[in-house]
Each structure stands twice: as C-alpha cells, then as structure tokens.
Amino acid sequence: MTTKLETPAAGDPSRSGALAPPTATQPARPHSPASKRRMSSSLLTALTWIVGLLFFAPVLWMVMTAFKQESAAASNPPSFFFEPTLDQFRAVLDSGAGVYFANSMIATGVSTVLVIALGVPAAYALSIRPVKKTKDVLFFFISTKMLPVVAVIMPIYVIAGQIGALDNIWTLVVLYTAMNLPIAVWMMRSFFQEVPAEVLEAAEMDGAGLLKTLRIVLMPMVAPGLAATALICVIFAWNEFFFALNLTAATAPTVPVFLVSTMTSEGLFLAKLSAASVLASLPVVIAGWIAQKQLVRGLSMGAVK
Amino acid sequence: MATLVERHNVKQQQLRTHREQSKAEGWRRRAPLLPAVIFVVVVTQIPFLVTLWYSLRSWNLLRPDGNIFVGLGNYADIFTDSTFRGAALNSVIITVGCVLAAMVLGIVFALLLDRKFRGQGFIRTLMITPFLIMPVAGAMLWAVSMLDPSYGLVNWFIGLFGIPAVAWTSTFPMFSILIALVWQWTPFMMLLVLAGLQAQPKDVLEAAQMDGASWWQTFASVTLPQLRRYIELGLLLGAIYVVNTFDHIYLMTAGGPGTASANLPFYIYQRAFLGFDIGQAAAMGVVVVIGTIIIAVFALRLLFRSFDIKD
Incomplete structure (x- = not known):
C-alpha cells in the first residue's frame, strides 16, 4: 500500500510543480522512473474510481430498485437486469404523498426564513458591532446544540398537547427554527467577520442605520454565506425525523414519517419503498450536489473556508 | 473657588x-x-x-x-437500572466508533481525491451523496435492501465467496447500525479533511520532497499536523450529531434484540412514548444532559481554539 502511494505524490504535476520535468513531453523508456510513476498514478486513479463507485453502490442500488417491479426487487439472487418501470413512482404519488411533501415544504421553508430573519441580526451583533461577552453568547448558542433532544421532548409533547398544538405543522416550524438558529448564528458570524471594517465605516459616515447597512451594504457581500446557511438549515429541517414522529399524526406528518409509514402499514414493498426514498431524498441531494463548496463551510459552521 | x-x-x-x-x-x-x-x-x-x-x-x-x-426517587432508580447503563455504553460505542471509523475512511477518501485525475469532480460528487440521502431512507436502505438475510445485496456478495448468509440486524445489531452510520458520516469527515488538504501551503510539501522524504514521512510529519485542526473539528461536530442518533436505531433494530442495541436517546424515547413513564424518562434526560455538559466543557474549549474566538 505504501509503496503504491509513495510515488504518485511526486508524479502529480500540481504537487511537484516546476521541480520535476514534465513527464508527458519526455519519451519514457519502459521501466524508467517516469513511466513507473505514470503507471502508479493511473493505478491510483483506478483505485479511486473503484472506491468511489463501491461507496456509492447502495445509492445506485436504491435507485435501481425504485425502477423495478416488486417481484424483481425482492429476488434472490438480486436481479441486475430488468425492464425499468415507473409503476412504483406512480404508486407512491397515488398513495397521498402530496400532503407529506407539502408539510415538509412548509416546515422547511418557513423555518429557514425565520432562522435567517432572526440569525442575521444576531450574527451582526456578535461580529460587526460586537456586544460585550460575545464569547458567552456564542457558547450559549452552541451548547443548545449539544443538549440531547430527548431531554426536552416530554415537556414539549405535554405542553403542545395542553395548548392544542399537537399534530400541527407550525409546532414543527417553531422547533426547527430553534434547532437551526444556533448553527446559522455561528455561520453568519464567520461570514460577517470577513467584511472589511472600512466598508462599514463608510456606511456609517453616510449615516446609514442598522437595517439600511444590513440591506444595502452587508447583504450583497455575504450573499454566498447566506446561501450556505440556508442550505444547511434546509438539509437539517427536511431530514428531521424525531420531532415529526412524536408530535404529528394525521394532519401534519412530514416526508420522513411518510417513508416509515410505507414500510410499516402495508407490509414490505421494497420497490415502492425505494421509489419513495428516492423522491424524499432528491431535493436535498440535488441542492447538495450543486452547492458542494458551500456545503463544507456550512457543515463546519463557518470554521472551514 | x-x-x-x-x-x-x-x-x-x-x-x-x-x-x-x-x-x-x-x-x-x-x-x-x-x-x-x-x-x-x-x-x-x-x-x-x-x-x-x-x-x-x-x-x-x-x-x-x-x-x-418523589424528590430524587427517579434518579435513585436510574443507578440501579442496568438497561440504562447498557444504553449509555451503547451510546458511547456508537458515537466513538462511528466518528473514529468515519474519520479514518474520510482521511483515506480525501487523500485519494486530493490529486488531479480524470473524473475527480464526478467521484467527489458520488462520495458526498450518502451524507445527503435522508437518514430515514439511508437507515431503511441498509436495513432492508443491503442487509436483509434473504435478498440483501451484502449476503449475495459474501455468498460469491462461499460465506453463508448472515441475519445482520438481529445477529450483529450494533455492527449493522455502525455500518449504516459510518456510511452516512464518512462524507462529512471527507469534506472537512479535503478542505484541510487543499489549504496546505504547497511549498512546504515541495520542500519535504526536495529533502527526499517519502510519501509516508511527508504525510506523517507535515500533512497530518496541519490537518489536526480540521480533524479535531470533524470529530467534535460529528460527535455532537451522532450522539443524538435515533433514526437508525428506530428503523434498523428498534433497539433490539431486547435492548441490545438501544442507545440513550432511543431508550428514553421508549420509556416516555411507549411506557408513558414521564417522570423516569425526564430524570434520564437530566442525567444525560449533565453527562453531556461535563464532556461539552472540554469539547468547547477545543472548539473555541479551532474557531480562534477570543473574549
């Protein structure tokens, strides 16, 4: 393993730069160091492809199963060649998935807007015109992320029951906002800190107020950061299962609850479950694929640039 | 005057x-x-x-x-509850096991991706996908399509080598859960480490190569120390999320067989929503929070250093 990995680092043109002569222009004799290096480099590329495809295989299998008939989905040995069908997707859409998707969109969309509306001013107060004890406030926000959700679910369930807020999508909106707000504050703070102080001084000299400064000067500068923050909030809210499972029933369940119900209520229909899983995952997968750069920064709450 | x-x-x-x-x-x-x-x-x-x-x-x-x-009665019960202790141990095993395994795999994947090759962007996109799949869907994908004893892909695959079929989720419940969790969290670690690799100053690496350092020497003495901040951050943030794992246990093993694979979130959920024992479940929640705070105090010191936050 080590011998295989040793040489390509040196053969990688981006690493060795001008130090090594460009191997491509030299006619390499067999067994010359250059050709050996090139061979291990392509070996490493092949290894990377194999590892990547193997790691992705479960997803591919899920997508393939979604296009099968039930009999082909649960066959032993597994069927790799089959006539693709859209029957399962049709069955999912016919079984009332629309309500669940609508609920998920409300819970995800509204909570993300609320998180941005509350989180951006807070991040401003922690970076651009920092309040005293900024560290304590940041500590408070992140510590709420460390508190296990199970420690608060019982009062939330009992209180929601008493005020008639069980099985209500707005209860999830409130909870998802609180769940994502700390992450958003940390992320937006890291983006605000990159804004040069002179820009803000200039805005102040022109007599712009807080809201005007935020809107006209800061927002355009941190727009990519705002997109990254929103992406992370959307991912976590869309995928949240624990609150949705315990606090919703007939009217407010979200997509993850729908997935579980396809498995339990009608026995196991593997192909239909796979089709539902594909539909449920698609929005976040596509958003994440498009915004890969923002994903890193968001997942590290702004620490990794 | x-x-x-x-x-x-x-x-x-x-x-x-x-x-x-x-x-x-x-x-x-x-x-x-x-x-x-x-x-x-x-x-x-x-x-x-x-x-x-x-x-x-x-x-x-x-x-x-x-x-x-009843005062502290519920708390007294917790310390005689062997299931609670088992769930606490499972929580530690799942969190530490998942975060460490995902980090090791993440570092390997990141090193593989951190060189120019045909299809680099495509393979990176494939590799981050497990993190983007809805966790409920991922858990069911592993429990059913991959690990099912009769038609799961894994048993078919090991069958090619003559290994008899295994009832994964009932025979090795913790291992099955860990596999699904590591699969989901490896891309997270990989992305952080990859960002760290790409932030490395190239001249230091070149200098090490000029001095005749081998790949492993360069990695161990130059790259790894520079990655430390990213690795610490990944382990910490990963642990914050993984310690609350509920979806995978609920869907893959339901904590079973018996309570063999229940972690604390799942066990407390069982006591509250299946046993309706609010007092007992609340006391367990409080104990978990106290434990978390003790660990968090150390973790946060690390975090503030990583983020370079001063008073």
Missing part, C-alpha cells in the same frame, strides 16, 4: 451623559441579538426546566392520579 466647583459639576455632568450614552449604545448593540436569544431560550431552555420539574415527580400518563412529588 466658584469656578472650581463649576468645573467639577460640568465634569460630573459630562461623565453622567457619557455613561448614559454608553448604556444606550450597549442596548443598541444588544438589540439585534435579543430576538434570537429569547427565541432559543423559550424553545429549548424552558422545556428543559420543565423536564427538571418532571424528573422529581412520579408520573405515568397511564395513571393520571399518580402524579406525585
């Missing part, structure tokens, strides 16, 4: 207005922060205070008349 007194008065006046001004300035600075802080306090801290209150009561929803104050 009069002028002195006057001057003193003027100075006092100036001081006072200055103090008032700075007070007003302080509130002006704090105002944008307050809505967010108040919101989070109301939604997360107040329920926790209520949990504290519940934890001192013997309260089962099935017996509404039995809601009485």
